[in-house]
Amino acid sequence: MAKEILMPQLGESVTEGTIDRWLVKPGDTVKKYDPLAEVTTDKVNAEVPSSYSGTVKELVVEENVTVAVGDLIAYIDSDDEDRSDKEADSSQKEEQQGQKEEPSDAEPSMKARYSPAVLLLANEHNVDLKQVKGTGRANRITKKDVEQFVANKPASNAEPEQAIENETKPSVQSSQPETSVTAGEKVPVTGVRKAIAKNMVQSVQEIPHAWTMVEVDVTNLVRYRNEVKDAWKEKEGYTLTYMPFFMEAVTQSLQSFPQLNSSWENDYIVYKKDINLSVAIAHDEALYVPVIHKADELNLKGLAKNLQQLSQKTKSKRLESRDMQNGTFTINNTGSFGSVQSVPIINRPQAAILSVESIVKRPVVKDDDSIAIRSMVNLCLSIDHRVLDGLIAGRFLQDVKSRLEGFSKKDLS
Amino acid sequence: MMGTMNFLQAINLALKEEMHRDEKVFILGEDVGRRGGVFLATEGLYEEFGDRVLDTPLTESAIAGVGIGAAMYGMRPVAEMQFADFMLPAVNQIVSEAAKIRYRSNNDFHVPMTIRAPYGGGVHGALYHSQSLEAMFNSIPGLKVVIPSSPYDAKGLLKAAIRDEDPVLFFEHKRAYRLLKGDVPEEDYVIPIGKANVVREGDDVTVITYGLCTHYAQQAAAALEKEDISTHVLDLRTVYPMDREAIVEAAKKTGKVLLVTDDNKEGSVLSEVAAIIAEECLFDLDSPIQRLAAPDVPAMPYASPLEKYYMVTKDKVESAIRDLAQF
Numbered sequence: 001m002a003k004e005i006l007m008p009q010l011g012e013s014v015t016e017g018t019i020d021r022w023l024v025k026p027g028d029t030v031k032k033y034d035p036l037a038e039v040t041t042d043k044v045n046a047e048v049p050s051s052y053s054g055t056v057k058e059l060v061v062e063e064n065v066t067v068a069v070g071d072l073i074a075y076i077d078s079d080d081e082d083r084s085d086k087e088a089d090s091s092q093k094e095e096q097q098g099q100k101e102e103p104s105d106a107e108p109s110m111k112a113r114y115s116p117a118v119l120l121l122a123n124e125h126n127v128d129l130k131q132v133k134g135t136g137r138a139n140r141i142t143k144k145d146v147e148q149f150v151a152n153k154p155a156s157n158a159e160p161e162q163a164i165e166n167e168t169k170p171s172v173q174s175s176q177p178e179t180s181v182t183a184g185e186k187v188p189v190t191g192v193r194k195a196i197a198k199n200m201v202q203s204v205q206e207i208p209h210a211w212t213m214v215e216v217d218v219t220n221l222v223r224y225r226n227e228v229k230d231a232w233k234e235k236e237g238y239t240l241t242y243m244p245f246f247m248e249a250v251t252q253s254l255q256s257f258p259q260l261n262s263s264w265e266n267d268y269i270v271y272k273k274d275i276n277l278s279v280a281i282a283h284d285e286a287l288y289v290p291v292i293h294k295a296d297e298l299n300l301k302g303l304a305k306n307l308q309q310l311s312q313k314t315k316s317k318r319l320e321s322r323d324m325q326n327g328t329f330t331i332n333n334t335g336s337f338g339s340v341q342s343v344p345i346i347n348r349p350q351a352a353i354l355s356v357e358s359i360v361k362r363p364v365v366k367d368d369d370s371i372a373i374r375s376m377v378n379l380c381l382s383i384d385h386r387v388l389d390g391l392i393a394g395r396f397l398q399d400v401k402s403r404l405e406g407f408s409k410k411d412l413s
Numbered sequence: 414m415m416g417t418m419n420f421l422q423a424i425n426l427a428l429k430e431e432m433h434r435d436e437k438v439f440i441l442g443e444d445v446g447r448r449g450g451v452f453l454a455t456e457g458l459y460e461e462f463g464d465r466v467l468d469t470p471l472t473e474s475a476i477a478g479v480g481i482g483a484a485m486y487g488m489r490p491v492a493e494m495q496f497a498d499f500m501l502p503a504v505n506q507i508v509s510e511a512a513k514i515r516y517r518s519n520n521d522f523h524v525p526m527t528i529r530a531p532y533g534g535g536v537h538g539a540l541y542h543s544q545s546l547e548a549m550f551n552s553i554p555g556l557k558v559v560i561p562s563s564p565y566d567a568k569g570l571l572k573a574a575i576r577d578e579d580p581v582l583f584f585e586h587k588r589a590y591r592l593l594k595g596d597v598p599e600e601d602y603v604i605p606i607g608k609a610n611v612v613r614e615g616d617d618v619t620v621i622t623y624g625l626c627t628h629y630a631q632q633a634a635a636a637l638e639k640e641d642i643s644t645h646v647l648d649l650r651t652v653y654p655m656d657r658e659a660i661v662e663a664a665k666k667t668g669k670v671l672l673v674t675d676d677n678k679e680g681s682v683l684s685e686v687a688a689i690i691a692e693e694c695l696f697d698l699d700s701p702i703q704r705l706a707a708p709d710v711p712a713m714p715y716a717s718p719l720e721k722y723y724m725v726t727k728d729k730v731e732s733a734i735r736d737l738a739q740f
Contacts (some may be wrong), residue, residue, distance in 0.1 A: 009537065009717075015592040117668040117699040137740050143616070143668045143699035 002326060003052050005036065005074040007067050009213075010046050017041040018066040019073065028056045036074060054078025084378065098362045110140035117143040124325070125150045126199060131310075146375075151321040203348045207264075208385040211343050215378050215398045218359060220377040221245055221407045236305075243279070243333055244304035246356050249403040250331055251295045251303075253277050257396040259388045261328050263349040269387055278327030278347055281314045288314050291327040335359060335377070351387040354382040415598050417697060421590040423564035423597045424454050424529075427571040428491065428599045432462050437541055438575060440696035441467040441476055442493030442529075446507060451495055452531060452590055477503035477528065481511050483581075484526040489575060497532035498544045511580040512555030524731040527574040530558075531587040531626060533675055535724045538587070539714030551653045551685065557581045558607055558653040562627035564595040566650060569604030577606060586625035586675075593628060607651050609659035615643035618737045619663045621686055622673035626725055630673060633731035642738045652682045660686055661693045668699030675725045678706035680721060700740045705733045 007017055020038040024030060035047035036056075057075040061067055106191060111134050114122075118141055122129050125146075132149045134141035189197070232240040254261045254275050262271045275296040290310040295303060313319050330347040334359035344353040345348045357378040364374040379400060383393045418426070440455055446468040449456030458464040469476050473494055475720075480490035494500045500507070507528065515523040534543030550558050559574055560583055561567040567585065574581035612627060620630045622731045627648040634644035647663040649655065664670050672683040687702045688708050707713075707723055714720050717727060 014536075015588070115668070115699040116696040120696045140740065142740070 002057050003054070003078045003080065004072050004078060005048070005051060007039075007069050007071045007073050008048060012042050014041045016063055016066055016068045019061050019063055020045075022059055024038040024056045024059075025048070026056050026058055026396060030054065030056060030076065032080070035257050048073070049345055050076060052076050052078035052080040054080070110134070110136065110138040113140060115140075115143065118146055121150070134192065147321040149317065150324065166367075199348065200345060204344050204348045207344060207346050209343075209347065210383050210385045210390060210393070211380065212379055212383075212390060212397065213341065213392055214379045214401050215310070215376055216401045216404050217364065217374050218242075218377050218404055218407070219375045221404060223290055224409055238308045240304060241307075242335075242359065243331075243356070244300055244307055245269065245404070245407070247277055247279070247292070247295065247307070247331055248300050248305045249400050250329070250354060251277065251298075252403060253396055254329060255296055255400040256399055257392060259392050260352045260383070262351045262387055263328075264351065264384055264386050265349070272328040274326075274328065276326050276328045276329040277393065278350070279310065280330070280332045281311050288319060288324075289327065289330065290314065290319055290323045290347065291325060293326065293341065330354070331356065334380075341378055342380050344380065346382055346384055351384045352393070353382050414595050417594055418564055418597050419591050420561075420564045421452060421454055422587070423568040424571060424585060425456060425458075426597065426599070427438045427568040427575075428455065428458060428588055429461070431460065431491075431572055432465060434601075435575075436465075437549055438489045438490045438491060439465040439467065439483075440493065441469050441480060443471055443476075443495045444468055445493050449491060452587065454491065454529070454585075455461055455697045473499050473501075473503040474506055475508035475512065481506060481524050482526070483512070483627050484511075484524040484580075485514065485522045489527075489576060491527045491529060494497050494528060494530040496538075496542050496544075496587075497530040498541050500528075500530055500546060504549075507556070507580070507582070508553055512553050515579065516555065518597070520724055523578055524580045525576075525578050526580050527571070527577070527583055528580070529571075529583045529585060531590070532584045533586040533588060534713040534720065535675075535719065537717070538550075538713065539715035540618045542587075543713035545584075545674070546593055546706075547582075547652050548681050549675055551682050552694045553584070553653075555579065556653065557651060558584070559588075559606055559651050559652065560584045560624040562589075562593075562612075562624055562648045564593055564597050566604055566610070567649075568597050569602050570606065570650065572601070572608050573603045576603065577664065581606065581671055581712060584624070588599060589625045589628070593625075603670075605649070607656060609656040609663075610648045611646070611648050611659075611663065612645060612648045613646040615645040616667055617643045617645075618669045618671060618734050619645040619647065619667045619708065620671045620673060620730070620734065621647045621649065621660060621663055621683075623682075626673045626675055626730070629727040629730045631724060632727040636727075636731055637734055639736075640735070642735060649682075649686075655682075655689065655690050657693065660689050664690045665694050665697040668697050669740065670698070670700075670704045671705060671730075671737050673704040673705045673725060673730055673733075675707055677709050678704055679709050681706055700737060701734060705729060 012015060017039040020040050022037050024237055025036050030050045030053065032051065032053045033049045033407045036050050037048045039046055039048055057077045059074050060071045067073060072368045114129060121143060127146055129141060132141050132145055135145055136142040225242060229240050258271045261275055262269050274294050277292045277295040279292060281288050281290060291307045293304065293401055298306065310323065311371055313323065327347065327350065329350055330353040332344055332353060332355045334355045340357045340360065344354045344355050346353050357380065359375050359377045361373055362376045363371050364376065366372055379397060381397055428440065440458060444451055445455040446459040446466050455466060476492050480492040483490050502693055510612060511526060532545050547558050547560060551554055557579065560568050561570045570658060571583060574583050576642045591621045607738065613631060615634065622630050627646065637644055645663060645666050672686050674681050674683050683704050683706065690702055707725065714723055
């Protein structure tokens with residue numbers, strides 16, 4: 001039968017060799033230890049001896065070709081009993097693998113043995129682990145399983161905005177006929193709705209909410225946006241909305257007021273290093289709150305682009321769990337469905353949530369007692385009163401207001 | 414300019430460039446002169462720089478001691494220990510003098526010395542020519558221990574070591590010398606000591622390793638890609654002091670951590686990596702931290718099958734990653 005001849009190790013630290021010349025050709029009869037080829041390495045010149053007696057069947061490597069130590073160079077037909085190194089290797093490997101797999105077969109179910117990472121994730125996203133399918137060894141639930149689960153049921157993070165949406169539903173949806181629900185019908189509460197309900201209740205019961213509102217004159221901003229929006233659309237391929245402007249102002253103000261970018265964790269108030277903006281994006285039945293991470297490192301264009309991508313992902317249901325994680329402050333576009341005032345519920349464990357209401361034209365009395373038609377918007381803020389007081393909240397809103405009112409043209413290129 | 418060269422040529426180039434750059438740099442060691450070193454790491458340097466490449470007697474404590482003295486007086490010695498195994502007679506000089514003189518003299522003296530030493534097995538070196546000694550120096554504040562994993566890193570890190578103001582042990586895997594090839598810029602560049610390097614991004618399993626094992630980890634990761642197992646590989650580059658931040662970040666990335674070394678398992682530098690992870694990010698772990706290392710036996714066996722059994726290989730790393738991915 002055909003035996004393999006491998007490139008031998010011809011000295012310390014030698015890892016490859018070049019076949020200079022074959023000393024045999026297919027059909028030649030060789031005895032064990034007869035030289036088969038001359039080989040050069042970067043250290044020595046040597047001959048490759050035959051490991052078997054028999055007939056040369058095939059020369060696999062051509063002359064002047066360099067091959068690694070252990071590579072196949074020729075076949076010899078031989079009846080010798082020796083096992084080549086390679087066979088020995090593979091049988092050893094099989095033994096090792098066999099040994100390894102045995103205990104795992106006998107293992108009891110790992111379904112209820114949770115790793116710290118799994119528990120942490122489940123806690124963060126209010127996941128009932130009993131509903132998660134484990135794909136790990138012995139049905140263990142892995143971190144990835146939970147991430148997958150959260151990604152497929154993204155509403156657990158979406159509750160505050162969803163609640164607001166419900167509050168304002170009558171006015172928004174009056175123009176659309178209710179298709180699926182008829183009066184008097186009982187609709188069972190789904191997992192998503194249930195999770196939202198649970199989180200809403202928990203947030204309201206746990207967090208002492210305080211609420212405040214400012215009105216902001218955004219006439220300059222509106223003018224500017226109207227000026228550039230066509231060019232923007234042409235250049236960037238998507239519409240420039242007002243949201244990125246508000247997001248930019250809020251992010252800048254959060255840097256001055258880190259108290260609002262924090263969370264209450266029993267004995268500690270944790271001030272977050274990054275500013276990760278949770279942004280509400282509505283889609284069909286559910287409302288998602290994906291996160292723009294490190295918003296403080298983005299300019300207006302970056303924010304607009306991120307928002308656009310997240311909203312695309314939401315629409316095509318391609319949001320991943322990492323898109324939903326680690327938000328530190330929520331900004332909510334209630335204006336998009338006509339609201340002029342709202343009392344948002346905080347997105348736990350964040351410390352505050354801001355609603356941007358509709359921009360409306362109103363007569364405004366100016367400092368010199370003249371009356372002007374201006375574009376006005378209300379910003380509504382709910383805060384966790386354990387973390388901060390009205391004073392800081394008020395200053396924060398004033399800061400956002402002055403940034404928006406002082407808006408000047410920017411270079412968006 | 415970029416050239417493909419092996420690990421050894423990258424070391425040689427770094428030495429040559431540093432000797433041109435700074436006339437205070439000199440080399441001392443056994444057979445480093447006319448002979449060019451047993452592995453030829455200093456080949457051609459004696460011809461080019463003459464007396465700045467010194468052949469020493471077979472006295473490792475003197476190689477270290479002479480280097481320390483010269484360094485304290487402003488020179489930048491690069492000492493070669495022919496094999497890491499032979500460093501043991503020099504340990505007193507390295508640990509008690511080189512590592513401590515800055516502290517002891519309140520900054521009056523310091524030792525900008527590099528000690529290069531080939532380590533590791535897999536080349537039929539048996540017990541006196543195969544040992545890994547990094548763990549022995551891994552709790553000596555004042556020392557830095559650097560172990561490169563590619564020709565590119567070897568050049569950049571050796572230059573950083575030579576320019577460092579304090580003693581650096583620079584371990585080179587002798588099997589890497591001719592095995593590893595890669596692009597190495599012929600320009601001057603330095604890789605910072607103390608910073609680990611993500612050599613591959615992945616999200617199923619994190620491998621943290623250093624030296625030649627980084628190469629095996631990359632090979633294993635590439636093979637496992639076909640099975641849809643995505644591996645994150647962090648190369649420590651410097652094993653003392655360790656880059657805690659990078660270790661924690663890499664561990665958090667997947668929550669499943671495999672630590673790989675070709676040193677003996679117990680008390681290896683991996684133990685410190687595991688401790689850092691346990692201290693900093695227990696709650697991000699999704700599996701027990703796993704170690705893949707050489708068995709705890711006194712020496713590298715000479716017999717070929719036993720040597721093979723002892724060594725960490727691509728296949729062993731691959732099956733350990735697969736095992737963890739399935740956990």
